[in-house]
Amino acid sequence: MDGKKSSGTDPARSLALLWGSHTKPGRSGLTVRAIVDAAIGIADAEGLDALSMRHVAERLGVGTMSLYTHVPGKSELTDLMVDRAYGELYDDVGAPSAQPGGWRGAMEFVAVRNWELYRRHPWMLQIITARPVLGPNVSLKYEAELRPLDGIGLTDVEMDSVLTLILTHVEGTARVQASLDQVQQDTGMSETEWWLASAPVLDKVMDPSHFPVASRVGQAAGQAHQGASDPVHALTFGLARILDGVAALIAQR
Amino acid sequence: MDGKKSSGTDPARSLALLWGSHTKPGRSGLTVRAIVDAAIGIADAEGLDALSMRHVAERLGVGTMSLYTHVPGKSELTDLMVDRAYGELYDDVGAPSAQPGGWRGAMEFVAVRNWELYRRHPWMLQIITARPVLGPNVSLKYEAELRPLDGIGLTDVEMDSVLTLILTHVEGTARVQASLDQVQQDTGMSETEWWLASAPVLDKVMDPSHFPVASRVGQAAGQAHQGASDPVHALTFGLARILDGVAALIAQR
Protein backbone atom coordinates (compact mmCIF):
# COMPACT_ATOMS: atom_id res chain seq x y z
CA MET A 1 0.00 0.00 0.00
CA ASP A 2 2.58 2.53 -0.81
CA GLY A 3 2.36 4.74 -3.80
CA LYS A 4 3.34 3.56 -7.22
CA LYS A 5 4.77 0.21 -8.06
CA SER A 6 7.04 -0.76 -5.23
CA SER A 7 9.81 -2.07 -7.39
CA GLY A 8 10.69 -2.43 -10.99
CA THR A 9 9.15 -5.18 -13.00
CA ASP A 10 12.31 -7.24 -12.77
CA PRO A 11 12.76 -9.06 -9.45
CA ALA A 12 16.12 -10.46 -10.49
CA ARG A 13 17.55 -7.02 -11.01
CA SER A 14 16.23 -5.77 -7.66
CA LEU A 15 17.59 -8.76 -5.80
CA ALA A 16 20.97 -8.50 -7.44
CA LEU A 17 21.14 -4.88 -6.43
CA LEU A 18 20.11 -5.59 -2.85
CA TRP A 19 22.67 -8.34 -2.38
CA GLY A 20 25.43 -6.81 -4.48
CA SER A 21 28.33 -4.62 -3.46
CA HIS A 22 27.35 -1.05 -2.65
CA THR A 23 30.82 0.35 -2.20
CA LYS A 24 32.29 0.11 -5.68
CA PRO A 25 32.79 3.72 -6.75
CA GLY A 26 32.29 5.18 -10.20
CA ARG A 27 34.78 7.64 -11.58
CA SER A 28 33.38 10.53 -9.54
CA GLY A 29 33.49 8.46 -6.35
CA LEU A 30 29.75 7.97 -6.30
CA THR A 31 28.56 4.72 -4.72
CA VAL A 32 25.24 3.02 -4.07
CA ARG A 33 26.05 3.16 -0.38
CA ALA A 34 26.50 6.92 -0.47
CA ILE A 35 23.24 7.38 -2.34
CA VAL A 36 21.32 5.22 0.08
CA ASP A 37 22.79 6.93 3.11
CA ALA A 38 22.06 10.37 1.73
CA ALA A 39 18.50 9.33 1.02
CA ILE A 40 18.09 7.97 4.55
CA GLY A 41 19.47 11.20 5.93
CA ILE A 42 16.91 13.21 4.05
CA ALA A 43 14.03 10.91 4.95
CA ASP A 44 15.01 10.97 8.63
CA ALA A 45 15.30 14.74 8.72
CA GLU A 46 12.53 15.89 6.43
CA GLY A 47 10.26 12.91 5.88
CA LEU A 48 9.68 10.66 2.91
CA ASP A 49 7.73 13.37 1.11
CA ALA A 50 10.84 15.51 0.92
CA LEU A 51 12.84 12.65 -0.58
CA SER A 52 13.31 13.38 -4.26
CA MET A 53 15.99 12.31 -6.67
CA ARG A 54 16.95 15.94 -7.19
CA HIS A 55 17.27 16.43 -3.47
CA VAL A 56 19.50 13.39 -3.05
CA ALA A 57 21.70 14.46 -5.93
CA GLU A 58 22.00 17.97 -4.59
CA ARG A 59 23.09 16.69 -1.20
CA LEU A 60 25.77 14.58 -2.88
CA GLY A 61 26.86 17.36 -5.21
CA VAL A 62 26.20 15.38 -8.37
CA GLY A 63 23.79 15.71 -11.25
CA THR A 64 20.36 14.27 -10.73
CA MET A 65 20.56 11.82 -13.57
CA SER A 66 23.86 10.45 -12.34
CA LEU A 67 21.98 8.60 -9.64
CA TYR A 68 20.36 6.47 -12.31
CA THR A 69 23.72 5.01 -13.19
CA HIS A 70 23.79 3.31 -9.80
CA VAL A 71 20.11 2.84 -9.01
CA PRO A 72 17.42 1.91 -11.55
CA GLY A 73 14.74 4.10 -10.02
CA LYS A 74 13.27 5.55 -6.89
CA SER A 75 11.45 2.42 -5.77
CA GLU A 76 14.64 0.37 -5.85
CA LEU A 77 16.27 3.14 -3.85
CA THR A 78 13.62 2.94 -1.17
CA ASP A 79 13.99 -0.84 -1.05
CA LEU A 80 17.68 -0.37 -0.45
CA MET A 81 16.94 2.15 2.28
CA VAL A 82 14.67 -0.31 4.05
CA ASP A 83 17.16 -3.16 3.97
CA ARG A 84 19.93 -0.88 5.19
CA ALA A 85 17.82 0.42 8.08
CA TYR A 86 16.87 -3.08 9.18
CA GLY A 87 20.58 -3.70 9.54
CA GLU A 88 20.54 -1.47 12.60
CA LEU A 89 18.24 -3.82 14.49
CA TYR A 90 20.54 -6.37 16.08
CA ASP A 91 24.29 -6.39 16.62
CA ASP A 92 24.20 -10.16 16.51
CA VAL A 93 21.89 -12.76 15.01
CA GLY A 94 21.65 -14.34 18.43
CA ALA A 95 20.63 -11.15 20.22
CA PRO A 96 16.91 -11.92 20.60
CA SER A 97 17.39 -15.52 21.69
CA ALA A 98 20.09 -14.45 24.15
CA GLN A 99 17.53 -12.33 25.96
CA PRO A 100 16.33 -13.44 29.41
CA GLY A 101 12.73 -14.47 30.01
CA GLY A 102 12.50 -17.32 27.51
CA TRP A 103 10.58 -16.96 24.27
CA ARG A 104 8.30 -14.38 25.84
CA GLY A 105 11.15 -12.15 26.93
CA ALA A 106 12.74 -12.56 23.54
CA MET A 107 9.59 -11.54 21.71
CA GLU A 108 9.16 -8.51 23.94
CA PHE A 109 12.73 -7.57 23.07
CA VAL A 110 11.98 -8.02 19.38
CA ALA A 111 8.89 -5.85 19.65
CA VAL A 112 10.69 -3.06 21.46
CA ARG A 113 13.61 -3.10 19.06
CA ASN A 114 11.33 -2.91 16.04
CA TRP A 115 9.30 -0.17 17.69
CA GLU A 116 12.41 1.89 18.36
CA LEU A 117 13.62 1.38 14.82
CA TYR A 118 10.37 2.69 13.40
CA ARG A 119 10.49 5.66 15.71
CA ARG A 120 13.95 6.45 14.38
CA HIS A 121 12.96 5.90 10.75
CA PRO A 122 9.22 6.45 10.47
CA TRP A 123 9.44 6.61 6.68
CA MET A 124 9.98 2.85 6.69
CA LEU A 125 6.31 2.37 7.50
CA GLN A 126 5.34 4.07 4.26
CA ILE A 127 7.40 1.62 2.24
CA ILE A 128 7.34 -1.82 3.81
CA THR A 129 3.66 -2.38 3.27
CA ALA A 130 4.26 -3.97 -0.10
CA ARG A 131 5.88 -7.31 -0.82
CA PRO A 132 8.70 -7.85 1.67
CA VAL A 133 12.08 -6.54 0.63
CA LEU A 134 14.16 -9.69 0.40
CA GLY A 135 17.49 -8.10 1.16
CA PRO A 136 20.37 -9.47 3.21
CA ASN A 137 19.56 -7.57 6.36
CA VAL A 138 15.90 -8.47 6.20
CA SER A 139 16.87 -12.11 5.92
CA LEU A 140 19.14 -11.81 8.91
CA LYS A 141 16.36 -10.17 10.88
CA TYR A 142 14.00 -13.01 10.03
CA GLU A 143 16.54 -15.55 11.24
CA ALA A 144 17.25 -13.64 14.45
CA GLU A 145 13.59 -13.25 15.29
CA LEU A 146 12.61 -16.83 14.53
CA ARG A 147 15.29 -18.46 16.64
CA PRO A 148 13.69 -17.80 20.05
CA LEU A 149 10.52 -19.49 18.79
CA ASP A 150 12.35 -22.66 17.78
CA GLY A 151 11.88 -25.74 19.91
CA ILE A 152 9.13 -24.46 22.18
CA GLY A 153 6.38 -26.66 20.83
CA LEU A 154 5.31 -24.75 17.75
CA THR A 155 5.27 -26.13 14.24
CA ASP A 156 7.36 -24.41 11.62
CA VAL A 157 4.31 -22.77 10.10
CA GLU A 158 3.13 -21.62 13.52
CA MET A 159 6.52 -20.08 14.23
CA ASP A 160 6.14 -17.98 11.12
CA SER A 161 2.54 -17.10 12.00
CA VAL A 162 3.40 -16.00 15.52
CA LEU A 163 6.27 -13.82 14.36
CA THR A 164 4.12 -12.28 11.65
CA LEU A 165 1.41 -11.54 14.18
CA ILE A 166 3.78 -9.77 16.53
CA LEU A 167 5.50 -7.79 13.81
CA THR A 168 2.20 -6.75 12.26
CA HIS A 169 1.08 -5.50 15.64
CA VAL A 170 4.23 -3.47 16.20
CA GLU A 171 4.04 -2.00 12.72
CA GLY A 172 0.42 -1.07 13.16
CA THR A 173 0.92 0.76 16.42
CA ALA A 174 4.13 2.37 15.19
CA ARG A 175 2.24 3.61 12.18
CA VAL A 176 -0.26 5.37 14.40
CA GLN A 177 2.54 6.88 16.42
CA ALA A 178 4.30 8.10 13.29
CA SER A 179 1.10 9.61 11.98
CA LEU A 180 0.52 11.48 15.20
CA ASP A 181 4.03 12.87 15.05
CA GLN A 182 3.56 13.87 11.43
CA VAL A 183 0.26 15.64 12.02
CA GLN A 184 1.77 17.40 14.98
CA GLN A 185 4.69 18.56 12.91
CA ASP A 186 2.53 19.65 9.99
CA THR A 187 -0.05 21.55 11.95
CA GLY A 188 2.14 22.72 14.80
CA MET A 189 -0.59 21.56 17.17
CA SER A 190 -0.06 18.95 19.83
CA GLU A 191 -2.49 16.06 20.15
CA THR A 192 -4.27 17.73 23.06
CA GLU A 193 -4.33 21.11 21.34
CA TRP A 194 -5.91 19.59 18.26
CA TRP A 195 -8.48 17.86 20.40
CA LEU A 196 -9.28 21.06 22.24
CA ALA A 197 -9.79 22.86 18.95
CA SER A 198 -12.11 20.12 17.74
CA ALA A 199 -14.15 19.59 20.88
CA PRO A 200 -16.48 22.62 20.61
CA VAL A 201 -17.34 21.85 17.00
CA LEU A 202 -17.90 18.20 17.79
CA ASP A 203 -20.16 19.08 20.71
CA LYS A 204 -22.30 21.21 18.46
CA VAL A 205 -22.56 18.69 15.67
CA MET A 206 -22.66 15.33 17.40
CA ASP A 207 -25.43 14.27 19.71
CA PRO A 208 -24.04 12.06 22.54
CA SER A 209 -27.39 10.35 23.03
CA HIS A 210 -26.94 8.69 19.65
CA PHE A 211 -23.56 7.31 20.73
CA PRO A 212 -24.01 6.37 24.40
CA VAL A 213 -21.30 3.75 24.70
CA ALA A 214 -18.92 5.52 22.34
CA SER A 215 -19.11 8.83 24.15
CA ARG A 216 -18.67 7.19 27.57
CA VAL A 217 -15.73 5.03 26.52
CA GLY A 218 -14.22 7.74 24.34
CA GLN A 219 -14.30 10.10 27.29
CA ALA A 220 -12.60 7.58 29.56
CA ALA A 221 -9.98 6.60 27.03
CA GLY A 222 -9.29 10.20 26.05
CA GLN A 223 -8.79 11.11 29.69
CA ALA A 224 -6.52 8.13 30.37
CA HIS A 225 -4.37 8.64 27.29
CA GLN A 226 -4.40 12.42 27.21
CA GLY A 227 -5.45 12.37 23.58
CA ALA A 228 -7.46 10.51 21.01
CA SER A 229 -5.04 7.60 21.04
CA ASP A 230 -1.96 6.40 22.88
CA PRO A 231 0.20 4.23 20.63
CA VAL A 232 2.60 3.23 23.40
CA HIS A 233 -0.24 1.91 25.48
CA ALA A 234 -1.69 0.16 22.44
CA LEU A 235 1.68 -1.48 21.84
CA THR A 236 2.14 -2.85 25.34
CA PHE A 237 -1.49 -3.78 25.95
CA GLY A 238 -1.77 -5.53 22.62
CA LEU A 239 1.53 -7.32 22.95
CA ALA A 240 0.54 -8.67 26.36
CA ARG A 241 -2.74 -10.05 24.98
CA ILE A 242 -1.01 -11.55 21.95
CA LEU A 243 1.67 -13.26 23.98
CA ASP A 244 -1.00 -14.60 26.36
CA GLY A 245 -2.79 -16.02 23.35
CA VAL A 246 0.37 -17.64 22.04
CA ALA A 247 1.10 -19.07 25.47
CA ALA A 248 -2.38 -20.60 25.48
CA LEU A 249 -1.68 -22.18 22.11
CA ILE A 250 1.54 -23.71 23.38
CA ALA A 251 -0.02 -24.87 26.65
CA GLN A 252 -2.86 -26.76 25.02
CA ARG A 253 -0.44 -29.17 23.39
CA MET B 1 1.76 7.68 7.54
CA ASP B 2 0.18 8.81 4.39
CA GLY B 3 1.70 11.37 2.12
CA LYS B 4 1.47 15.06 2.78
CA LYS B 5 -0.42 16.66 5.58
CA SER B 6 -3.52 14.60 6.10
CA SER B 7 -5.88 17.54 6.43
CA GLY B 8 -5.81 21.26 6.33
CA THR B 9 -4.52 23.20 9.26
CA ASP B 10 -8.02 23.98 10.44
CA PRO B 11 -9.73 21.11 12.30
CA ALA B 12 -12.95 23.09 12.69
CA ARG B 13 -13.32 23.51 8.94
CA SER B 14 -12.68 19.80 8.31
CA LEU B 15 -15.16 18.71 10.94
CA ALA B 16 -17.84 21.08 9.71
CA LEU B 17 -17.38 19.68 6.24
CA LEU B 18 -17.55 16.08 7.42
CA TRP B 19 -20.71 16.58 9.41
CA GLY B 20 -22.36 19.08 7.10
CA SER B 21 -24.83 18.53 4.30
CA HIS B 22 -23.29 17.06 1.17
CA THR B 23 -26.32 17.30 -1.07
CA LYS B 24 -26.81 21.03 -1.43
CA PRO B 25 -26.13 21.72 -5.12
CA GLY B 26 -24.40 24.73 -6.59
CA ARG B 27 -25.76 26.36 -9.70
CA SER B 28 -24.32 23.71 -11.99
CA GLY B 29 -25.78 20.92 -9.84
CA LEU B 30 -22.41 20.02 -8.37
CA THR B 31 -22.50 18.62 -4.83
CA VAL B 32 -19.99 17.40 -2.30
CA ARG B 33 -21.67 14.03 -2.41
CA ALA B 34 -21.19 13.74 -6.17
CA ILE B 35 -17.54 14.70 -5.88
CA VAL B 36 -16.89 12.17 -3.12
CA ASP B 37 -18.67 9.39 -4.98
CA ALA B 38 -16.81 10.10 -8.20
CA ALA B 39 -13.54 10.05 -6.29
CA ILE B 40 -14.42 6.74 -4.67
CA GLY B 41 -15.31 5.31 -8.04
CA ILE B 42 -11.93 6.26 -9.42
CA ALA B 43 -10.03 4.99 -6.41
CA ASP B 44 -11.90 1.68 -6.50
CA ALA B 45 -11.30 1.16 -10.18
CA GLU B 46 -7.83 2.56 -10.73
CA GLY B 47 -6.28 2.93 -7.31
CA LEU B 48 -5.48 5.93 -5.17
CA ASP B 49 -2.53 6.84 -7.36
CA ALA B 50 -4.89 7.50 -10.26
CA LEU B 51 -7.04 9.78 -8.13
CA SER B 52 -6.33 13.35 -9.18
CA MET B 53 -8.45 16.44 -9.00
CA ARG B 54 -8.35 16.73 -12.77
CA HIS B 55 -9.52 13.16 -13.09
CA VAL B 56 -12.44 13.68 -10.73
CA ALA B 57 -13.47 16.86 -12.51
CA GLU B 58 -13.29 15.18 -15.89
CA ARG B 59 -15.52 12.35 -14.73
CA LEU B 60 -18.07 14.89 -13.50
CA GLY B 61 -17.82 17.05 -16.60
CA VAL B 62 -16.82 20.18 -14.71
CA GLY B 63 -13.74 22.34 -14.57
CA THR B 64 -10.98 21.15 -12.29
CA MET B 65 -10.97 24.23 -10.13
CA SER B 66 -14.71 24.06 -9.60
CA LEU B 67 -14.11 21.25 -7.16
CA TYR B 68 -12.40 23.67 -4.84
CA THR B 69 -15.64 25.53 -4.37
CA HIS B 70 -17.02 22.52 -2.55
CA VAL B 71 -13.91 20.92 -1.08
CA PRO B 72 -10.93 22.83 0.35
CA GLY B 73 -8.33 20.42 -0.98
CA LYS B 74 -7.46 16.88 -1.78
CA SER B 75 -6.77 15.76 1.78
CA GLU B 76 -10.20 16.88 2.91
CA LEU B 77 -11.62 14.99 -0.04
CA THR B 78 -9.90 11.78 1.01
CA ASP B 79 -11.17 12.25 4.55
CA LEU B 80 -14.69 12.51 3.16
CA MET B 81 -14.12 9.38 1.11
CA VAL B 82 -13.04 7.45 4.18
CA ASP B 83 -16.02 8.48 6.26
CA ARG B 84 -18.39 7.68 3.43
CA ALA B 85 -16.87 4.23 2.90
CA TYR B 86 -17.11 3.39 6.60
CA GLY B 87 -20.82 4.02 6.25
CA GLU B 88 -21.06 0.78 4.29
CA LEU B 89 -19.98 -1.29 7.27
CA TYR B 90 -23.15 -1.96 9.23
CA ASP B 91 -26.78 -1.57 8.30
CA ASP B 92 -27.59 -1.02 11.93
CA VAL B 93 -25.66 0.21 14.96
CA GLY B 94 -26.69 -2.94 16.73
CA ALA B 95 -25.47 -5.32 14.04
CA PRO B 96 -22.27 -6.49 15.77
CA SER B 97 -23.87 -6.96 19.19
CA ALA B 98 -26.80 -8.82 17.59
CA GLN B 99 -24.38 -11.42 16.32
CA PRO B 100 -24.44 -14.91 17.94
CA GLY B 101 -21.47 -16.21 19.89
CA GLY B 102 -21.28 -13.52 22.55
CA TRP B 103 -18.54 -10.91 22.52
CA ARG B 104 -16.22 -13.27 20.72
CA GLY B 105 -18.61 -13.93 17.89
CA ALA B 106 -19.31 -10.22 17.66
CA MET B 107 -15.64 -9.36 17.40
CA GLU B 108 -15.11 -11.98 14.72
CA PHE B 109 -17.98 -10.41 12.85
CA VAL B 110 -16.42 -6.98 13.26
CA ALA B 111 -13.08 -8.26 12.00
CA VAL B 112 -14.57 -9.92 8.94
CA ARG B 113 -16.69 -6.90 8.06
CA ASN B 114 -13.70 -4.57 8.30
CA TRP B 115 -11.59 -6.98 6.30
CA GLU B 116 -14.17 -7.15 3.53
CA LEU B 117 -14.49 -3.39 3.49
CA TYR B 118 -10.76 -2.96 3.01
CA ARG B 119 -10.78 -5.53 0.25
CA ARG B 120 -13.48 -3.53 -1.50
CA HIS B 121 -11.74 -0.20 -0.94
CA PRO B 122 -8.03 -0.91 -0.52
CA TRP B 123 -7.18 2.76 -0.96
CA MET B 124 -8.59 3.38 2.52
CA LEU B 125 -5.51 1.78 3.99
CA GLN B 126 -3.34 4.43 2.42
CA ILE B 127 -5.32 7.19 4.10
CA ILE B 128 -6.49 6.10 7.53
CA THR B 129 -3.04 5.79 9.02
CA ALA B 130 -3.10 9.39 10.13
CA ARG B 131 -5.20 10.88 12.88
CA PRO B 132 -8.63 9.24 12.85
CA VAL B 133 -11.20 10.88 10.64
CA LEU B 134 -13.83 12.03 13.12
CA GLY B 135 -16.77 11.89 10.75
CA PRO B 136 -20.33 10.79 11.45
CA ASN B 137 -19.94 7.31 10.03
CA VAL B 138 -16.68 6.70 11.84
CA SER B 139 -18.39 7.67 15.08
CA LEU B 140 -21.23 5.30 14.38
CA LYS B 141 -18.77 2.53 13.64
CA TYR B 142 -17.02 3.13 16.95
CA GLU B 143 -20.33 2.90 18.79
CA ALA B 144 -21.38 -0.27 16.97
CA GLU B 145 -18.09 -2.02 17.61
CA LEU B 146 -17.82 -1.04 21.25
CA ARG B 147 -21.29 -2.25 22.27
CA PRO B 148 -20.53 -5.99 22.25
CA LEU B 149 -17.65 -5.33 24.64
CA ASP B 150 -19.84 -3.52 27.14
CA GLY B 151 -20.71 -5.28 30.36
CA ILE B 152 -18.44 -8.29 29.98
CA GLY B 153 -16.03 -7.38 32.74
CA LEU B 154 -13.77 -4.90 31.01
CA THR B 155 -13.13 -1.36 32.15
CA ASP B 156 -13.98 1.45 29.77
CA VAL B 157 -10.34 1.97 28.90
CA GLU B 158 -9.87 -1.75 28.32
CA MET B 159 -12.85 -1.82 25.99
CA ASP B 160 -11.16 0.82 23.87
CA SER B 161 -7.84 -1.00 24.03
CA VAL B 162 -9.30 -4.32 22.95
CA LEU B 163 -11.14 -2.80 20.03
CA THR B 164 -8.05 -0.88 18.94
CA LEU B 165 -6.02 -4.07 19.11
CA ILE B 166 -8.43 -5.99 16.91
CA LEU B 167 -8.84 -3.20 14.38
CA THR B 168 -5.11 -2.64 14.16
CA HIS B 169 -4.65 -6.32 13.46
CA VAL B 170 -7.25 -6.36 10.70
CA GLU B 171 -5.80 -3.23 9.14
CA GLY B 172 -2.31 -4.64 9.24
CA THR B 173 -3.20 -7.90 7.53
CA ALA B 174 -5.50 -6.15 5.06
CA ARG B 175 -2.63 -3.86 4.17
CA VAL B 176 -0.46 -6.81 3.28
CA GLN B 177 -3.24 -8.29 1.20
CA ALA B 178 -3.76 -5.00 -0.62
CA SER B 179 -0.06 -4.70 -1.31
CA LEU B 180 0.07 -8.18 -2.75
CA ASP B 181 -2.83 -7.38 -5.03
CA GLN B 182 -1.22 -4.13 -6.09
CA VAL B 183 2.12 -5.70 -6.88
CA GLN B 184 0.37 -8.43 -8.80
CA GLN B 185 -1.54 -5.87 -10.82
CA ASP B 186 1.51 -3.70 -11.46
CA THR B 187 3.87 -6.46 -12.48
CA GLY B 188 1.35 -8.83 -14.00
CA MET B 189 3.01 -11.62 -12.04
CA SER B 190 1.18 -13.71 -9.49
CA GLU B 191 2.69 -14.24 -6.06
CA THR B 192 3.97 -17.67 -7.02
CA GLU B 193 5.30 -16.46 -10.37
CA TRP B 194 7.22 -13.70 -8.66
CA TRP B 195 8.62 -16.16 -6.19
CA LEU B 196 9.67 -18.52 -8.95
CA ALA B 197 11.45 -15.69 -10.75
CA SER B 198 13.27 -14.74 -7.57
CA ALA B 199 14.23 -18.19 -6.35
CA PRO B 200 17.21 -18.87 -8.65
CA VAL B 201 18.76 -15.49 -7.89
CA LEU B 202 18.21 -15.94 -4.20
CA ASP B 203 19.76 -19.40 -4.25
CA LYS B 204 22.87 -18.01 -5.87
CA VAL B 205 23.25 -15.07 -3.55
CA MET B 206 22.07 -16.33 -0.18
CA ASP B 207 23.78 -19.09 1.70
CA PRO B 208 21.22 -21.19 3.62
CA SER B 209 23.81 -22.25 6.19
CA HIS B 210 23.88 -18.69 7.46
CA PHE B 211 20.12 -18.73 7.96
CA PRO B 212 19.35 -22.25 9.21
CA VAL B 213 16.09 -21.58 11.03
CA ALA B 214 14.92 -18.95 8.55
CA SER B 215 15.41 -21.17 5.53
CA ARG B 216 13.71 -24.13 7.19
CA VAL B 217 10.73 -22.15 8.44
CA GLY B 218 10.53 -20.04 5.32
CA GLN B 219 10.40 -23.18 3.24
CA ALA B 220 7.60 -24.66 5.35
CA ALA B 221 5.59 -21.46 5.43
CA GLY B 222 6.05 -20.81 1.75
CA GLN B 223 4.84 -24.30 0.95
CA ALA B 224 1.83 -24.04 3.26
CA HIS B 225 0.77 -20.64 2.02
CA GLN B 226 1.70 -21.04 -1.61
CA GLY B 227 3.65 -17.80 -1.52
CA ALA B 228 5.77 -15.56 0.65
CA SER B 229 2.79 -14.63 2.80
CA ASP B 230 -0.84 -15.51 3.26
CA PRO B 231 -2.80 -12.55 4.65
CA VAL B 232 -6.02 -14.51 5.13
CA HIS B 233 -4.23 -17.04 7.29
CA ALA B 234 -2.50 -14.24 9.16
CA LEU B 235 -5.87 -12.63 9.82
CA THR B 236 -7.57 -15.74 11.23
CA PHE B 237 -4.56 -17.08 13.12
CA GLY B 238 -3.84 -13.71 14.68
CA LEU B 239 -7.44 -13.00 15.54
CA ALA B 240 -7.73 -16.37 17.32
CA ARG B 241 -4.63 -15.65 19.41
CA ILE B 242 -5.80 -12.13 20.23
CA LEU B 243 -9.27 -13.24 21.29
CA ASP B 244 -7.72 -15.99 23.42
CA GLY B 245 -5.59 -13.35 25.07
CA VAL B 246 -8.58 -11.12 25.71
CA ALA B 247 -10.50 -14.08 27.11
CA ALA B 248 -7.64 -14.72 29.50
CA LEU B 249 -7.79 -11.11 30.63
CA ILE B 250 -11.51 -11.37 31.33
CA ALA B 251 -11.19 -14.73 33.05
CA GLN B 252 -8.58 -13.60 35.54
CA ARG B 253 -11.00 -11.12 37.13
Add this chain to the structure above:
DNA sequence: CCTTGTCCCGTACGATGTACGGTACAAGGT
Protein backbone atom coordinates in the same frame (compact mmCIF):
# COMPACT_ATOMS: atom_id res chain seq x y z
C1' DC C 1 -31.90 48.24 -12.89
C1' DC C 2 -27.94 48.04 -10.18
C1' DT C 3 -25.15 45.99 -6.58
C1' DT C 4 -23.25 42.35 -4.25
C1' DG C 5 -21.93 37.80 -3.35
C1' DT C 6 -21.07 33.36 -4.78
C1' DC C 7 -20.06 29.75 -8.08
C1' DC C 8 -17.42 28.32 -11.94
C1' DC C 9 -13.10 27.69 -14.20
C1' DG C 10 -8.72 29.01 -17.50
C1' DT C 11 -4.16 29.96 -16.82
C1' DA C 12 0.09 29.53 -14.55
C1' DC C 13 3.70 27.96 -11.23
C1' DG C 14 6.67 25.03 -9.03
C1' DA C 15 7.19 20.50 -7.99
C1' DT C 16 7.86 15.37 -9.24
C1' DG C 17 10.15 10.83 -11.72
C1' DT C 18 12.63 9.64 -15.50
C1' DA C 19 13.43 8.89 -21.02
C1' DC C 20 16.67 10.38 -24.12
C1' DG C 21 20.92 11.69 -26.04
C1' DG C 22 25.19 13.99 -25.72
C1' DT C 23 29.88 14.40 -23.59
C1' DA C 24 33.97 13.06 -21.57
C1' DC C 25 36.77 10.00 -19.14
C1' DA C 26 39.25 5.23 -18.29
C1' DA C 27 40.83 1.01 -19.93
C1' DG C 28 42.38 -2.41 -23.50
C1' DG C 29 44.30 -3.52 -27.84
C1' DT C 30 47.60 -2.42 -31.32
Add this chain to the structure above:
DNA sequence: ACCTTGTACCGTACATCGTACGGGACAAGG
Protein backbone atom coordinates in the same frame (compact mmCIF):
# COMPACT_ATOMS: atom_id res chain seq x y z
C1' DA D 1 51.70 6.55 -28.23
C1' DC D 2 47.23 6.29 -30.35
C1' DC D 3 42.81 4.73 -31.33
C1' DT D 4 38.60 2.23 -30.02
C1' DT D 5 35.15 1.05 -27.04
C1' DG D 6 32.41 1.01 -23.06
C1' DT D 7 30.57 3.31 -19.38
C1' DA D 8 29.88 7.10 -16.00
C1' DC D 9 28.06 11.47 -15.81
C1' DC D 10 24.47 14.85 -16.51
C1' DG D 11 21.54 18.80 -19.15
C1' DT D 12 17.29 19.14 -21.27
C1' DA D 13 12.57 18.00 -21.89
C1' DC D 14 7.98 15.99 -20.99
C1' DA D 15 3.95 14.60 -18.74
C1' DT D 16 1.76 14.86 -14.45
C1' DC D 17 0.48 16.65 -10.00
C1' DG D 18 -1.99 20.11 -6.37
C1' DT D 19 -3.55 24.47 -6.15
C1' DA D 20 -2.95 30.10 -5.99
C1' DC D 21 -4.83 33.65 -8.45
C1' DG D 22 -8.01 36.41 -10.74
C1' DG D 23 -11.57 37.07 -14.11
C1' DG D 24 -16.26 36.11 -15.89
C1' DA D 25 -21.02 34.94 -15.25
C1' DC D 26 -25.08 34.15 -12.88
C1' DA D 27 -28.72 34.69 -8.70
C1' DA D 28 -30.65 37.36 -5.26
C1' DG D 29 -31.68 41.73 -2.63
C1' DG D 30 -32.21 46.58 -2.66
